[in-house]
Amino acid sequence: MTQGDLGDISGLRARPWRSALYIPGSKERALEKAKTLACDAILFDLEDAVAPDEKPTARAVLAQSLQAGGYGARAKIVRVNGFDTPWGRDDVAAFAGLDVDGILLPKVNDAAMVEELAQAIPDVPLWAMMETPLGCLNALEIAAHPRMAGFVLGTNDLAKDLGARFRADRLPLMTGLQMCLMAARACSIVALDGVFNAFKDDEGLRAECEQGRDMGFDGKTLIHPAQLEIANAVFGPTQAEIDLARRQIDAFEAALARGEAVAVVDGKIVENLHVASAKLTLAKAEAISALRV
Numbered sequence: 001m002t003q004g005d006l007g008d009i010s011g012l013r014a015r016p017w018r019s020a021l022y023i024p025g026s027k028e029r030a031l032e033k034a035k036t037l038a039c040d041a042i043l044f045d046l047e048d049a050v051a052p053d054e055k056p057t058a059r060a061v062l063a064q065s066l067q068a069g070g071y072g073a074r075a076k077i078v079r080v081n082g083f084d085t086p087w088g089r090d091d092v093a094a095f096a097g098l099d100v101d102g103i104l105l106p107k108v109n110d111a112a113m114v115e116e117l118a119q120a121i122p123d124v125p126l127w128a129m130m131e132t133p134l135g136c137l138n139a140l141e142i143a144a145h146p147r148m149a150g151f152v153l154g155t156n157d158l159a160k161d162l163g164a165r166f167r168a169d170r171l172p173l174m175t176g177l178q179m180c181l182m183a184a185r186a187c188s189i190v191a192l193d194g195v196f197n198a199f200k201d202d203e204g205l206r207a208e209c210e211q212g213r214d215m216g217f218d219g220k221t222l223i224h225p226a227q228l229e230i231a232n233a234v235f236g237p238t239q240a241e242i243d244l245a246r247r248q249i250d251a252f253e254a255a256l257a258r259g260e261a262v263a264v265v266d267g268k269i270v271e272n273l274h275v276a277s278a279k280l281t282l283a284k285a286e287a288i289s290a291l292r293v
């Protein structure tokens with residue numbers, strides 16, 4: 001088994017999504033700085049991080065910046081304003097035909113909102129902010145839209161709508177997070193966890209990243225460059241995990257050659273489902289290494 005032999009793992013999820021940094025579309029300095037930052041994805045924001053008076057300028061500045069390029073291998077996703085605002089449709093029109101990897105629609109409640117976006121912009125993969133109670137309840141139909149590529153959890157809006165208080169264990173948000181995650185996994189799309197607002201609290205960020213990783217999220221959305229290192233470390237496979245994945249795959253292949261369907265590694269059984277996870281781990285590691293080339 002070599003790292004290149006990755007079976008039929010979905011390309012979308014094999015790509016690294018450890019860190020997805022929001023950048024206000026109005027901040028030219030931050031747009032420039034992002035070209036040097038170690039983030040796997042950039043969420044160029046025209047919604048909540050941009051003041052109403054600034055919206056048209058931010059749209060123009062961002063479109064120009066994307067046209068100029070320079071963002072390398074980072075996934076480029078534009079968060080537009082909703083279609084129930086004065087800016088949403090103009091935002092979408094401004095990015096049609098530009099080199100972007102996705103358009104992210106905020107406050108998605110149902111598949112009809114996704115279809116409205118799909119009609120407005122052909123070809124580009126679509127992403128949904130999952131941040132309303134109705135959106136969480138309709139997560140499966142949203143994830144199942146044929147153009148849907150990924151969910152971004154909006155934990156601030158969700159907490160607001162639920163009337164939930166901030167808790168380090170995120171217990172009040174857990175049902176919503178898991179409904180979205182299950183829908184994303186059922187439809188093989190990407191799922192990115194919400195932001196951690198206290199961008200100077202490294203310990204709190206690490207704990208929340210670990211929680212999101214252990215739940216199954218592909219990565220964390222971030223608001224400040226200082227958060228990148230922790231998210232990249234927590235969501236990337238460790239060397240021990242990579243070594244174990246290789247040993248599991250090798251042991252399982254040896255078992256198959258003997259006509260058996262179960263191998264044992266480190267005193268634990270390895271079956272075909274564990275091999276699928278091991279291959280995903282290697283695919284992620286390979287994709288992360290490729291970023292450094």
Ligand SMILES: CC(C)(COP(=O)(O)OP(=O)(O)OC[C@H]1O[C@@H](n2cnc3c(N)ncnc32)[C@H](O)[C@@H]1OP(=O)(O)O)[C@@H](O)C(=O)NCCC(=O)NCCSC(=O)C[C@H](O)C(=O)O
Nearest residue numbers: 022023024029030033048049131154155156157223224225
């Ligand atoms: C939080 C901030 C307002 C802090 O900004 P600032 O005070 O300028 O930070 P620093 O002085 O520490 O910045 C140091 C340098 O880093 C650059 N910088 C800062 N933030 C970013 C960024 N996000 N991306 C790229 N570069 C960034 C500064 O330009 C400085 O650079 P230099 O001068 O060259 O050294 C600010 O970080 C910020 O605005 N963050 C993003 C906020 C945002 O996007 N919010 C909306 C998304 S969150 C959300 O909506 C969640 C969801 O919808 C929900 O419901 O939960």
Ligand SMILES: [Mg+2]
Nearest residue numbers: 131154156157
């Ligand atoms: Mg929000």
